[in-house]
Amino acid sequence: MALKSWVESANQTGTDFPLANLPYGVFRHGHSDRIGVAIGDQIFDLRMCASDGLLAGLASNIVDACTASILNPLMSLGPDAWSALRARITSLLSAERASTEEQRRARAMLVPQDEAEMRMPAQVGDYTDFYASLHHATRVGKLFRPDNPLLPNYKYVPIGYHGRASSLVTSGTEIRRPRGQTKPAQSSEPTFGISRSLDYELEIGIFIGAGNALGQPIPMEQAERHIFGFCLVNDWSARDIQSWEYQPLGPFLAKSFATTLSPWIVPLAALDPYHVPVAARAPEDPKPLPYLAPGSAPAAFDLDLEVFLESAQMRASGKSPLLMSRGNLRDLYWSPAQLLTHHASNGCNLRPGDLLATGTISGPGEGSEGCLLEMQHRANPVRLPTGETRRFLEDGDRVTFRAFAEREGLPRLGFGECTGTVLPAG
């Protein structure tokens, strides 16, 4: 039976943040940025906990990390420190374990979520984006190479590329439609102008905890010990810019105008019960090369993902956002551990707070496409409740991602929202 919290909203059906979750974030309340943990509709302020002595007895480097205004110091401490802190927070917020006196003191550390502004949770040194969904790679590949959608390396190499860290923004930041070079198929020359094929990409972000030294790979059996937690990522993409610029060195300005992160980082410890085998590998697929061979424990995660779209007209007329697709993190061809081990296999150093994103997460069937590009082959565009239609995003469109882990006998864990609204080009 799951523990209950004395924070009543954490026990309500449908909350994203029960006691079993305890995601970390950075919030602004008053004039300072502080580290907190989401519990029900509240934030448990860890800086206040540290100064009030509620973390007494934990190692001093853990307590110090809780007083920072960014999660990188806590991330750098590694999984034993995270376990110790998580156990203490669980105890303080538990109805069964916290004494009446502890509950009284801890209650003073709560800040209502609706009074706080969420900030970037970590200083991201490097942001890497992968391409780990076989279904996404296949559907996108079919648009370009109908007979041969998957390139020969796909089932051997976890394909990835470096993304732009400077333009990572938090959920709720408005997204300015970019300009760029595009070349319509019928033109002989490109032009520079407003992108007309703006898209979202549904992804999960993997925050690195403790890093590795340059030149020191991370073996598979150690990989998950380097993962601090997961968030949602919207890797906004301008498809018309991308198709013209991406040869031969990959996507660049088609992506670097903005990437949105959800503000709460769900710890790997909270997701541990949702480990499942990778779903997208078939018996005839090649075995991973030995350096990427999974251990006996399942390395994928059963995490449901949803994409919602709301146009300006829908908002004005009070319509609910439209569910565009559903996916699941288990449908990736490569597990988070494989992505991480591959990344460091050449000796590349990962640092605390570095971000790896999975790439668009799509499932095998219609209704599980993680981006609009994959829906282009449909005979009809997506129809919104207002009668509007969409092939790509229009100005005023708001895209919202949600994720949750759910299993019989366990409380549902949510990720909160990853949302952004498209502004007209400046």
Add this chain to the structure above:
Amino acid sequence: MALKSWVESANQTGTDFPLANLPYGVFRHGHSDRIGVAIGDQIFDLRMCASDGLLAGLASNIVDACTASILNPLMSLGPDAWSALRARITSLLSAERASTEEQRRARAMLVPQDEAEMRMPAQVGDYTDFYASLHHATRVGKLFRPDNPLLPNYKYVPIGYHGRASSLVTSGTEIRRPRGQTKPAQSSEPTFGISRSLDYELEIGIFIGAGNALGQPIPMEQAERHIFGFCLVNDWSARDIQSWEYQPLGPFLAKSFATTLSPWIVPLAALDPYHVPVAARAPEDPKPLPYLAPGSAPAAFDLDLEVFLESAQMRASGKSPLLMSRGNLRDLYWSPAQLLTHHASNGCNLRPGDLLATGTISGPGEGSEGCLLEMQHRANPVRLPTGETRRFLEDGDRVTFRAFAEREGLPRLGFGECTGTVLPAG
């Protein structure tokens, strides 16, 4: 007539660092990292200058930036602040302008270069690598597509991709040969092992000074005002890893194991007299799209570049390093200003200390190839003075880049060295 310095070594023929250069770097002497300026064989310690009052009268944000242990704060101040500081340093180090008393005080601020350890000059938030040499792109393209070496976008889009910031290292850092996935043409499946095709890439790095806000492009006429200065970059590349992994999202682990920077950043102001027109554009080439149209002033730079190779056997037998190639920065198809303006054209924010590299700089003729990959078509491998031969780098090889600007009537400006020695795979 150029000014002389009272630092005698700055007036000697062949020095990289005359009074007209004054490159910025970060050095360690004793226990602290400090900002300094190279002058002859000395470092002029700007932190000591600040605390001794030698910068009095300059704006306080300039003086404060000189006391930092990294150049980012100074970079963020923009060109008017850089001019003011440069004028003061020039005056203090000038034999004609500095009073006897100023010379006496300034002499106490000198640290011999051979007593200091050079550090990473800036915290690089994002590192972007371009592909701006038409000659490089053409020679490399020929290896893959003999009849059609240049892709259709090349003459319109300054092709670039994001690189890895975490593995940037300073000159002198040893380079561990990476492992990775490779697939020889005759094999049906890839294997994971030691890279056998390790290469260098001769590049110039462009450090961003003041940045731009997300969503705010930088027009061409403003571009150079955002450039703090230039350094040398060796973008080490594992060609066998690269050829297998790079489709469709570009180079990744083939590059991210290490990238070497020279420690001194030559200010744009020092290079201003070496502005020349872009050399690699032919009359029949398409005009740049309007957002990349150069102004009337020349936007390329006449900067000579040299690559030297020294094997372990050469070192042991006292042979001089072999000059492998010579190039010139003017031979790029795109100017630094065009690279910067293109990068921000979608609204992507550049931050102080971000690094743009040009991509391999190659000239049109044999002997001007900026990497070994471009020499693969030669009938014979490169022959070293010991009788050894090279197609790619071997363990123990030391690669050194140099750069200098030289013109009749002006003192020669050098960049110092960008060097690294290959270690065997770990």
